[in-house]
Amino acid sequence: MNLGSLKVSNPYLLAPMAGYTDMPFRKICREFGCALTFSELVSVNALCFDNKKTLQYLKRDGIDKPFCIQLFGSEPELFKEAVQRVEDLCECIDINAGCPAPKVIRAKAGAYLLKDTDNFLKIIDAVVKATKKPVSIKMRMGYDAPNSDDLYRAIEDRGVSFITIHGRLKKEYFKGEVDYNHIAHVKELINIPVVANGGIDSFKKLQRVKAITGCEFFMVGQAAIGKPFIFEDFLSKRDTKRDLEFIKSVMLRHLSYLYNFSGKKAISQFRKFFHAYLKGYPNVKKFNNMINRCSDYYEAVEIIEKVGKPT
Structure with a gap:
């Protein structure tokens, strides 16, 4: 084209x-x-x-x-x-x-x-x-x-x-x-x-x-x-609703790209994306609060992995 x-x-x-x-x-x-x-x-x-x-x-x-x-x-x-x-x-x-x-x-x-x-x-x-x-x-x-x-x-x-x-x-x-x-x-x-x-x-x-x-x-x-x-x-040519595990895999990949690009700044830069990825999914408020306080890459990875799991 x-x-x-x-x-x-x-x-x-x-x-x-x-x-x-x-x-x-x-x-x-x-x-x-x-x-x-x-x-x-x-x-x-x-x-x-x-x-x-x-x-x-x-x-x-x-x-x-x-x-x-x-x-x-x-x-x-x-x-x-x-x-x-x-x-x-x-x-x-x-x-x-x-x-x-x-x-x-x-x-x-x-x-x-x-x-x-x-x-x-x-x-x-x-x-x-x-x-x-x-x-x-x-x-x-x-x-x-x-x-x-x-x-x-x-x-x-x-x-x-x-x-x-x-x-x-x-x-x-x-x-x-x-x-x-x-x-x-x-x-x-x-x-x-x-x-x-x-x-x-x-x-x-x-x-x-x-x-x-x-x-x-x-x-x-x-x-x-x-x-x-x-x-x-x-x-x-179809609309999809992706399950939470798929969304989390995309989030982890995106975060890794951002970390390689920006280093320590990546965590604060990723917060807005984190909130957007999880918008509409149930029981995510506490994870949004956790990422807002996070400043470490590996901690951010753990937060993403915990989303949707029993605590």
């Missing part, structure tokens, strides 16, 4: 998510069949000033290919320099025009670009001219109101390979109904691939989104946290 000039093995993509889509989590999602991953949001300002923490976002495992680095910022020249620094580390460059976080909006980046479309298009021009790699856009359907048809046409005309549309306005953050009809409209409007994003949390929901939008490609974000096997469900 082709996303513009980018080849992928299937139509299911993992969304870029700050604080979540690090190398270990992307590796887990790959093992369950995810076809394309994105880095956490990478600041062009931080890249250009050699911020060490930011460089961690660029690391990937050998199976993590194709891999897209997502950049955010507000200055076209910094985007150009950032692209030159990272293009050898990935197969695709993505421009963030969707993040609604207040600190990103204050920096006139992310979804703010949908208000300042002149600058948005200058950024796209700078990125496309700076690299031979495919360029994509991840964007909201609008800031305070839906994006114009002219904006989508202008994006296509600038040589972007594909766009991902989260079917909510900036002001809606991650709540409220996703407007799949807007995504369907854009799919008919332009000739480059459109990736549907927002609220896809099961194979049943995927079928509905596919029917409404007519899209061939789909991006999953929050639904993959604690459920990376959602990609396997999509590929097998």
Whole structure:
């Protein structure tokens, strides 16, 4: 399958998510069949000033290919320099025009670009001219109101390979109904691939989104946290409820990847994943409390192994 000039093995993509889509989590999602991953949001300002923490976002495992680095910022020249620094580390460059976080909006980046479309298009021009790699856009359907048809046409005309549309306005953050009809409209409007994003949390929901939008490609974000096997469900065309022992085996594997990646920091970084993996399973509150107090890798392993067993 082709996303513009980018080849992928299937139509299911993992969304870029700050604080979540690090190398270990992307590796887990790959093992369950995810076809394309994105880095956490990478600041062009931080890249250009050699911020060490930011460089961690660029690391990937050998199976993590194709891999897209997502950049955010507000200055076209910094985007150009950032692209030159990272293009050898990935197969695709993505421009963030969707993040609604207040600190990103204050920096006139992310979804703010949908208000300042002149600058948005200058950024796209700078990125496309700076690299031979495919360029994509991840964007909201609008800031305070839906994006114009002219904006989508202008994006296509600038040589972007594909766009991902989260079917909510900036002001809606991650709540409220996703407007799949807007995504369907854009799919008919332009000739480059459109990736549907927002609220896809099961194979049943995927079928509905596919029917409404007519899209061939789909991006999953929050639904993959604690459920990376959602990609396997999509590929097998069925929704599954995995038993607790299976979940624990995935947790242990994920924790080991994270520990190898981050060392002692892994335990605190894993807590949010721990809670997500066990969400909906009975009698897990005490284990959530235990992991919140834990700071040792081997203790964390023991906590996971005890889940669901008589104490």
